[in-house]
Amino acid sequence: MSYAEVNGLSLYFEEHGSGEPLVLLHGGIGAGEMFAPILPALAERRRVILVDLQGHGRTADVDRPLRPELMADDIVALIKHLGLARADMMGYSLGADVALRATVQHPHAVRRLVLVSTPFKRAGWHPEVVAAMDRMSAETAEAMKHSPIYELYSRLAPRPQDWPVLIGKIAELKKQDYDWSAEISSITAPALLVFGDADAVRPEHMMEFYGLLGGGLRDAGWDGAGRSIARLAVLPGATHYDILTAPGLAATVLPFLDS
Structure with a gap:
């Protein structure tokens, strides 16, 4: 457990296991602890x-605002x-x-890329998910204190009183429109897309992402010679909210990383 001083930020990180390095990046309003269900399996074969x-x-x-582009620079730093x-x-x-932004902005720094349950543009979410994002604001922070994500935040955060600030920044981020389709084709690193079959991302968008x-x-072809270096996995019975606990996630990711 340590901190790295990067880009004016004291960035917390932990290291587990040994081998080829694998950086794990959690979801919004979460923390690295979100990967606890699959961390032991990954750490058996990876640093x-x-x-x-x-x-x-x-x-x-x-x-500074929460932006994937800025946080990508933090991770590469x-x-x-x-x-x-790399x-x-x-x-x-x-x-x-x-x-994804780290791979686009710093292609030399990423060897292999695994993207779990995210679209490459805002319209890739189901409409009701976008509507829920639009309803978020700093004012909803108080009601969200009854959720498990607040328990995690209040237990770990250096300043738990910043909870409304985080929710406000996440709300502002999620209202931003974006479309990274023009940059996807520049990615040369082998990439694996993982979704649940009941994901918050629309199925047709998953296929569009894979095609890009x-x-x-x-x-x-019979010998596999026409196969892309990209991979797509759709895990049965998984949603956006429980995919990190899906039994097949580690078993899907590790062979791709090792190949």
């Missing part, structure tokens, strides 16, 4: 670097801080946005 993003978990907030030339990266939801990475555009 896992578990990070708390800006304003989340044990990383105190700073005076952490990789350099650890003396690594690392594999796995992100969930907001953390997947950060991992070069996947599913042609028959692979």
